Amino acid sequence: MEQGQAVERLQELRQQLGLHAHRYYVLDDPLISDGQYDQMFRELLDLEAQYPDLVTEDSPSHRVGGLPVAAFKQAEHVLPMLSLDNIFNAEELYSFEEKLFRYLHSADSLRYICEPKLDGLAVELVYQQGVFTLGATRGDGLIGEDVTAQLRTVASIPLSLQGNTIPEQLIVRGEVFLGKEGFARLNQQRQQEGEPLFANPRNAAAGSLRQLDPKVTAKRPLQFYVYGVASVPEVLATTGQEATLRALGKLGFPVNPLIKCCQSITQVEEEYRNMLELRHELAYEIDGMVVKVDELALQDRLGATARAPRWAVAWKFPAIQATTKIDSVEFQVGRTGAVTPVAHLQPVEVNGAMVRRATLHNKGEILRKDLRIGDTVLVQRAGDVIPEVVKSVVDLREGTETNIEFPQNCPECGQPLVEKADEAVVRCVNPLCPAQQLQKLIFFAGKNGLDLDGLGKKNVEQLVAKGLVKGPADFFRLDPVLLAELDGWGEKSANKVLEAVAEKKELTLERLVTALGIRRVGEVTATLLGTHFSDLPALMHASREQLVHIEGIGEQTAESIFMFFRDAATLELLQELEQAGVRICPKGGRTKEGVLEGRVFVFTGTLNQLSREEAKQLAKRFGAKVASTLSGRVTDVVVGVKAGSKQKKAEDLGLHILDEKQFLQLVEQEA
């Protein structure tokens, strides 16, 4: 394509992609399939790669993350980003209104806007001539950090504004946050990769945004809701908070749909009870409700203190925290040898669940929080997640508390523990440590490993204790008689497990790589390796350079993979697995290549999961031919949505008709 044509096509693609991203991420109402979107996106990336000079600030290509920055630049806020005063009960809500009346010298009824208080971090987004040019964290309220490149990767933040009345300059403010599921998945991944866990979604969101490499941010499912502007631009001509939010929605910003307008303070109180109920059903954390005076003229008259506006207040939800005592601390050895201190607590109910234990993460956390055995501590369970010790209540110390001594030797195998300067964790580095071995086996058989049915944590512990399993390969040569004789087993459950294990003898490269539990290699990296290498030997022989060159794999991860396959124990294990009958199946699932040999496919209508191009490639990969029109040589027709006349014709011709799901099953891709 010539430059002139490219300019036009790029403009069209950007506009289309912007529109579809808005339909998908903001309105939750997509017009096209993911496959079609991906195809357009790829076209954009290809064209921009061809003409790098044509990349614009608002190009959706920034969504995947640009080059890493060396450090965050400072970004000064034109108007300070204030905080909010908190209230905790209805009484304080009524005094808030009385105070408003006093300031306004009037007791006329006021209109309020009630907004869920999102538990993320506040950001400011600057748009010049409708284009997103600067994004910053709140910082100290006056100066924040420039995280523009990172914010560009947040899918629901518009890169350019929509509509006809676009203000010359617009500064909006809102909250960047992670949903409960995104948070849980992120922590799960970190656990797999031996990284310290985030204590709550807010920390996870902040940690994800404050990444020097925007590509890392791009991988985190961050969300955004707008909740205000620094000042209302004249062209918007709004006179209240509600109208401003509506105008922002029209410009393309995501506005929380739960925002309510209340005509009186009693309605505000009712709305609070509503939101409190709703809290547990929401896909993201909220820690309260923000109450704002709607009318902007009144907001101006009320003004602000140095800290917070007078026209708004945050009514906090009851804490999901409780106090209890630390009875003792146990040191657990994980599969990577990391030693984690776990506090045994006097049981206490927090947010509807009994909490008996809580991780103390690592040595540094214990010191930072100054925790001692016997201490009364504040524990929290944020977002139905892992309970956490927040701090000790120093005032309640009696003098009998004792320091938490980190062991010098592994509590399981007795070997000296190793502490590296650049790592937060203390490790047992004895490869024969029974605790590590057990955890590795539990992981290997577990959900994130081979997912062997009937071989959950308890059963693996039992098999190891009885000496039936010493290494991963032993799962594949279990003796039915010995298995059936185990306490609580019997022939039936033994057979079920043997069947499940036999079924997993053929597996994909990425599945095996994940299950091996290589340090720093979780599911994401394993998938990268699985797609990059044709088979296990290719991966095993990969050089450091080859590994680092794979996008998404950093130096430390590459080193860890490289060393893993240079370890004699690994080679022995892989050999044993092979001898036990474990096979890596060819690329693209379990299907033998060529399974569609001799068949000719036609695709018609819109597919949901695949783009047309992907579907064709897939069919070809499995040996089929692909045609674009129906004819005598066509054998199969895959019909998508709105297939139209071709479907009818195919029926008339008596061809084999299948839908997208059936096609995916045929090539054994996950539907």
Ligand code: IVH
């Ligand atoms: S208004 C001048 N609205 O709460 C008004 N803040 O405790 C300042 N927050 O830093 C903010 N949801 O990060 C506002 N709907 C909402 C909010 C909200 C969450 C956060 C925000 C702010 C903090 C203050």
